[in-house]
Amino acid sequence: MNGQPKVPVPTLARLATYYSLLREAEEAGVETLNSARIEGLSGIAATQIRKDLSRFGELGKPGVGYNVSELREHIGKILKLDRVQHVVIIGAGRLGQALAAYPGLADYSFEVVGLFDSDAKKIGKTLSGHLVRDVATLSKSLPGLGARIVAIAVPASSAQGAADAAFAGGARWLLNFSPTHIKSPADCLVRDVSFTQEFAVLAHYSEDK
Amino acid sequence: MNGQPKVPVPTLARLATYYSLLREAEEAGVETLNSARIEGLSGIAATQIRKDLSRFGELGKPGVGYNVSELREHIGKILKLDRVQHVVIIGAGRLGQALAAYPGLADYSFEVVGLFDSDAKKIGKTLSGHLVRDVATLSKSLPGLGARIVAIAVPASSAQGAADAAFAGGARWLLNFSPTHIKSPADCLVRDVSFTQEFAVLAHYSEDK
DNA sequence: TACTGTGAAGCGCTTCACAGCG
DNA sequence: CGCTGTGAAGCGCTTCACAGTA
Numbered sequence: 001m002n003g004q005p006k007v008p009v010p011t012l013a014r015l016a017t018y019y020s021l022l023r024e025a026e027e028a029g030v031e032t033l034n035s036a037r038i039e040g041l042s043g044i045a046a047t048q049i050r051k052d053l054s055r056f057g058e059l060g061k062p063g064v065g066y067n068v069s070e071l072r073e074h075i076g077k078i079l080k081l082d083r084v085q086h087v088v089i090i091g092a093g094r095l096g097q098a099l100a101a102y103p104g105l106a107d108y109s110f111e112v113v114g115l116f117d118s119d120a121k122k123i124g125k126t127l128s129g130h131l132v133r134d135v136a137t138l139s140k141s142l143p144g145l146g147a148r149i150v151a152i153a154v155p156a157s158s159a160q161g162a163a164d165a166a167f168a169g170g171a172r173w174l175l176n177f178s179p180t181h182i183k184s185p186a187d188c189l190v191r192d193v194s195f196t197q198e199f200a201v202l203a204h205y206s207e208d209k
Numbered sequence: 210m211n212g213q214p215k216v217p218v219p220t221l222a223r224l225a226t227y228y229s230l231l232r233e234a235e236e237a238g239v240e241t242l243n244s245a246r247i248e249g250l251s252g253i254a255a256t257q258i259r260k261d262l263s264r265f266g267e268l269g270k271p272g273v274g275y276n277v278s279e280l281r282e283h284i285g286k287i288l289k290l291d292r293v294q295h296v297v298i299i300g301a302g303r304l305g306q307a308l309a310a311y312p313g314l315a316d317y318s319f320e321v322v323g324l325f326d327s328d329a330k331k332i333g334k335t336l337s338g339h340l341v342r343d344v345a346t347l348s349k350s351l352p353g354l355g356a357r358i359v360a361i362a363v364p365a366s367s368a369q370g371a372a373d374a375a376f377a378g379g380a381r382w383l384l385n386f387s388p389t390h391i392k393s394p395a396d397c398l399v400r401d402v403s404f405t406q407e408f409a410v411l412a413h414y415s416e417d418k
Numbered sequence: 419t420a421c422t423g424t425g426a427a428g429c430g431c432t433t434c435a436c437a438g439c440g
Numbered sequence: 441c442g443c444t445g446t447g448a449a450g451c452g453c454t455t456c457a458c459a460g461t462a
Contacts (some may be wrong), residue, residue: 001392007413008452008453009410010452010454012409012410012413013403013409013410014402015409016410017390017403020389034420034422044242045454047454047455047456048454048455050362050422051454054424058422059422060422060423061421062420062421062423062460062461062462063420063421063422063462064422064462070381078413079409080409080413080415084434085408085415093307094306095304095307097307098303098304098306101303102404104404105366105405107405107410108408108412128303148362148415148416149411149412149415151408151409155312158236160429168353171417172416173414175407175408178437181226181230181250181251189411189412189414193402194222195313195314196311196313196314196316196317196319197226198224198384198400199314199317199319199360199384200221200222200224200228200288200290201222201288201400202301202358202384202400203288203294203319203357204287205263205356205382206289206357206358217430217431219431219432243442243443243444244443244444245443254432254433256432256433259435259443259444259445260431260446262444262445263445267444267445268444269443269445270440271438271440272442273440273441273442273443273444274442274443274444344459353439419449420461421461422449422459422460422461422462423454424457424459424460425458426456426459427454427456428454428456429449429455431451432450432451433448433450433454434450435446435447435448435449436443436445437444437445437446437447438446439442439443439444439445440443440444
């Protein structure tokens with residue numbers, strides 16, 4: 001998709017974890033952190049942490065560790081959290097509202113710039129601090145909102161329609177919270193978050209001893 | 210006594226996908242489905258599907274495919290969705306409410322038997338159809354609720370405390386929706402669902418302007 | 419001495435090619 | 441012939457052992 005060195009998704013996920021933990025350490029005034037301490041804070045093995053970070057250059061100092069703010073900044077650049085990322089949310093139900101109001105998003109420089117729904121009772125109202133707009137207008141208004149990322153928080157039956165409207169509006173990165181498979185153009189990336197899947201995995205383990 | 214063969218987590222996740230899609234096919238009156246059709250419905254490669262299913266015996270018929278209701282039932286047993294799974298949710302904020310009311314949970318035979326919060330304004334009220342109870346009483350009331358699985362939907366700052374109360378009440382399987390690492394006893398299993406992590410992974414792929 | 423960086427080994431999931439059965 | 445089941449190859453992430461550096 002772009003010409004940068006490919007970073008494995010599991011690594012990216014861990015980088016997001018480091019980022020969040022480094023933010024907290026920075027606010028607490030911690031200046032350096034070594035891989036063993038990061039393991040204690042994150043549950044991720046120290047060797048794994050060093051391996052992840054070494055991919056991007058020599059970020060740490062032997063005998064000392066990693067400089068907290070430098071490392072946070074560096075990871076921010078890799079994850080592109082060094083700029084504001086505009087996000088649009090489709091679906092103003094409980095989940096959509098939860099996402100729209102989620103404080104964690106702001107911590108990562110995500111900004112919700114639009115909340116859409118198809119329910120006439122919700123359109124025009126302000127929910128979770130956002131004006132609810134008609135999803136029928138999505139594909140036309142999306143380019144003007146400058147949103148790179150669209151989150152789908154609608155029931156399974158309307159998910160593909162919502163996604164198609166997003167694609168028509170130029171969206172290329174989707175986070176799909178609906179429990180259904182979304183067919184997407186080849187140059188688009190859809191990431192699924194399935195609550196039921198997570199519960200089901202846990203259920204499988206629920207009886208062994 | 211763990212006599213069952215270990216099933217990889219990625220496989221379990223896909224089984225949950227098959228299960229959901231088979232439910233729909235069953236309701237639509239479809240009797241058989243072959244791996245190519247399941248690929249079309251799920252986006253999962255046909256060879257992967259056959260490999261996944263072959264692990265549990267010869268479930269399909271060459272030249273025909275898989276019997277929809279038989280397969281759904283079989284997967285239900287593997288994932289232990291053939292019985293009601295009681296779930297307790299800690300945190301009655303927007304996310305906790307979204308989970309408590311999520312229709313997908315009922316489709317998988319999950320039943321929310323308790324919704325807890327620490328906010329005195331919420332305790333005693335009914336939200337998303339559930340009475341909100343005081344989280345301070347959680348560890349005592351948990352055994353009586355018969356919940357195997359506990360979902361943590363509280364802010365990061367109270368997540369460890371909520372988890373500890375759940376562990377004290379005998380919970381051993383946690384779904385953690387808070388953006389923080391939870392320390393858990395060795396015989397407990399914590400699965401993390403991090404919205405910000407998912408957004409961050411997507412952000413990495415977003416194009417430079 | 420304390421800690422990072424890294425080549426190599428290890429391991430598990432995925433993909434392939436094709437055997438086997440209805 | 442159509443479609444599943446499977447041993448084997450492929451591949452990528454993780455873990456290990458230790459070299460290298462402040």
